[in-house]
Amino acid sequence: MTVGLTIYILMWPVLVATVMFAIARGFFKEWLKARREGRMII
Amino acid sequence: MPPASEGQEILQISIPVVVLLIILFYGGTLLISYFISRKKENADDYMTAGNKIGFGVSAASMTATWIWASSMYASAEAGYNYGVSGPIHYGFWGALMILFIYPFGKRIRKVAPRAHTLAEVMYARHGRSSQLMLAGSNVLGSTISLTSNFIAGGALFAILTPLNFGTGIVVVAAGVLLYTLWSGFRASVLTDFVQVMAMLGATAIIIPVVFFAAGGPDMFEAGVAAGNVTPEQQSFFSSEAFMNQGAPYIAAVLAYAIGNQTIAQRLFAVREDLIKPTFVTATIGYGATIIGIGMFGVIALYVGIDPLNGDLNSLIPQMAGTYLGPILLCLAFIMIIGSLSSTADSDLSALSSIVMADVYGQGKGRGKANPRTMLTVGRVTMIVATAAALYFATAQFSILDLLVFVGAMWGCLVFPVISSFYWKKVTNAAFSVSVVAALFVFLPVRFEWIPVDGILGYGVEILSIIGIGVILGIMGFGFFGMKPALIIATVGMVAVLPFSFNYLSDYPVLSASLVAYAVSFLVCYFMSFRSKQDFDYSVIKKITGDFDTEEDEAQLERTNVGNAATDKQGE
Numbered sequence: 006m007t008v009g010l011t012i013y014i015l016m017w018p019v020l021v022a023t024v025m026f027a028i029a030r031g032f033f034k035e036w037l038k039a040r041r042e043g044r045m046i047i
Numbered sequence: 048m049p050p051a052s053e054g055q056e057i058l059q060i061s062i063p064v065v066v067l068l069i070i071l072f073y074g075g076t077l078l079i080s081y082f083i084s085r086k087k088e089n090a091d092d093y094m095t096a097g098n099k100i101g102f103g104v105s106a107a108s109m110t111a112t113w114i115w116a117s118s119m120y121a122s123a124e125a126g127y128n129y130g131v132s133g134p135i136h137y138g139f140w141g142a143l144m145i146l147f148i149y150p151f152g153k154r155i156r157k158v159a160p161r162a163h164t165l166a167e168v169m170y171a172r173h174g175r176s177s178q179l180m181l182a183g184s185n186v187l188g189s190t191i192s193l194t195s196n197f198i199a200g201g202a203l204f205a206i207l208t209p210l211n212f213g214t215g216i217v218v219v220a221a222g223v224l225l226y227t228l229w230s231g232f233r234a235s236v237l238t239d240f241v242q243v244m245a246m247l248g249a250t251a252i253i254i255p256v257v258f259f260a261a262g263g264p265d266m267f268e269a270g271v272a273a274g275n276v277t278p279e280q281q282s283f284f285s286s287e288a289f290m291n292q293g294a295p296y297i298a299a300v301l302a303y304a305i306g307n308q309t310i311a312q313r314l315f316a317v318r319e320d321l322i323k324p325t326f327v328t329a330t331i332g333y334g335a336t337i338i339g340i341g342m343f344g345v346i347a348l349y350v351g352i353d354p355l356n357g358d359l360n361s362l363i364p365q366m367a368g369t370y371l372g373p374i375l376l377c378l379a380f381i382m383i384i385g386s387l388s389s390t391a392d393s394d395l396s397a398l399s400s401i402v403m404a405d406v407y408g409q410g411k412g413r414g415k416a417n418p419r420t421m422l423t424v425g426r427v428t429m430i431v432a433t434a435a436a437l438y439f440a441t442a443q444f445s446i447l448d449l450l451v452f453v454g455a456m457w458g459c460l461v462f463p464v465i466s467s468f469y470w471k472k473v474t475n476a477a478f479s480v481s482v483v484a485a486l487f488v489f490l491p492v493r494f495e496w497i498p499v500d501g502i503l504g505y506g507v508e509i510l511s512i513i514g515i516g517v518i519l520g521i522m523g524f525g526f527f528g529m530k531p532a533l534i535i536a537t538v539g540m541v542a543v544l545p546f547s548f549n550y551l552s553d554y555p556v557l558s559a560s561l562v563a564y565a566v567s568f569l570v571c572y573f574m575s576f577r578s579k580q581d582f583d584y585s586v587i588k589k590i591t592g593d594f595d596t597e598e599d600e601a602q603l604e605r606t607n608v609g610n611a612a613t614d615k616q617g618e
């Protein structure tokens with residue numbers, strides 16, 4: 006029970022960090038592209 | 048350090064540090080907002096940023112908007128009340144609903160590629176009464192959402208700083224209004240990126256720190272031995288958690304995604320080919336963050352912490368103040384401020400868009416509405432909405448109750464709205480009457496104004512079972528089409544029949560939501576199926592176009608190119 010519950014609690018921060026990386030990667034790609042084209046990102 | 052409850056002490060952030068954090072956070076977002084601001088804003092961009100934002104911004108914004116401080120607080124509350132399965136029954140279903148709304152989102156965007164609000168689309172599809180019904184429910188929902196985010200901010204200040212609740216709600220309201228007022232939706236989505244990074248980063252760090260500071264893996268056996276946790280709370284298959292939390296939330300959140308203008312606004316803003324990755328990322332991001340934060344409630348339960356003054360809204364700030372050191376406490380403070388601000392700015396943008404497009408724009412008529420006046424209308428709306436939410440926030444309602452109520456109320460709209468996008472026969476009268484009839488039945492069941500027993504009880508239970516079929520059918524229809532949806536709905540209703548009869552009416556929150564779905568479906572279906580109407584969906588595209596003229600756009604483009612060139616020269 007203890008190991009299972011520990012994994013259950015600690016798996017969420019790992020998933021959160023993965024999503025954070027994906028979003029940041031997408032954002033900076035778009036930002037660089039917009040900068041190259043001389044326009045605002047939004 | 049003031050005492051929390053017996054034996055606990057809560058660390059607080061001193062006033063100079065709070066002031067510094069607030070200046071850093073709201074000053075930073077204001078600066079971002081300033082950099083993207085234009086001397087002359089465009090009314091369409093103020094509402095949807097030109098319908099072409101990319102994946103990074105849209106995924107960040109959708110995630111940030113769906114994650115709000117209230118949902119963090121509510122997930123922790125679910126973890127504390129229902130144990131290990133509580134956060135799942137809050138966060139998992141909420142996350143899944145973002146995914147379930149994706150196929151409908153694609154369809155909505157296809158028939159109305161340049162719309163600003165869902166209510167505006169309903170105007171094109173049905174007429175004024177349907178539009179105003181949806182707009183009215185959006186305004187109510189966004190105002191409640193804004194209020195609950197201010198309440199979350201007030202609770203945060205009251206617990207983690209020496210300042211009181213009233214100061215907290217005023218600081219948050221002023222901060223959010225300041226950076227959203229000028230550029231509207233554009234400021235809202237771009238600042239969402241910074242806010243989501245702060246939120247997700249803090250979440251990834253704080254959860255393990257609190258877990259180990261509270262005792263780590265040993266807390267589980269100790270908690271059970273101390274009698275802090277019931278067998279039901281230790282179970283991942285708690286029926287208590289499902290019936291009281293999960294099931295009403297499934298019904299409510301499906302409605303949330305349809306009825307909430309903040310989601311619709313992002314749906315209209317994102318580049319059409321990026322709708323899918325945006326929705327999938329937001330689903331995972333929301334689920335992981337909210338379930339993760341819900342673990343604070345589970346940890347509090349096992350450790351045996353009593354919420355301050357019995358108020359479960361205080362649980363997250365209380366846990367942060369109890370287990371985090373000064374630096375991580377500041378990080379937690381920024382995490383919660385980020386989550387509530389990102390949703391509050393989305394609510395303000397949503398409210399301004401509704402009043403701009405649905406009240407002023409469509410009221411005046413396309414071509415006659417002045418985009419300059421529209422912008423003024425939008426900005427005044429933001430100020431009035433902030434003042435109203437501040438007033439309501441002083442009542443300090445239960446956040447979880449507010450969320451479930453609004454979600455259930457939107458349940459009256461889900462079938463009429465979705466069917467209007469697919470079924471040519473749905474008429475304005477069918478839409479309007481079905482929504483009013485569903486609301487008429489929903490309210491007395493939800494608030495138990497009438498005794499739900501005897502014949503009335505059976506009636507409510509039959510409708511609730513039909514409601515289950517409607518929800519399953521809608522979900523099945525989105526992904527698999529009509530025939531599988533009918534099978535899923537029928538099998539679902541038959542499967543729950545033996546367990547639901549003489550049982551569902553004991554759960555008024557759940558049965559009220561289900562009844563709302565059932566009544567709106569029955570009335571809308573029976574008023575439409577013999578209708579001769581054969582609606583032409585291409586009409587919607589023509590009616591819901593831009594408010595700014597091509598001349599305005601060209602002038603704006605020239606100004607922006609000039610600004611960009613000046614910026615480059617300055618670098």
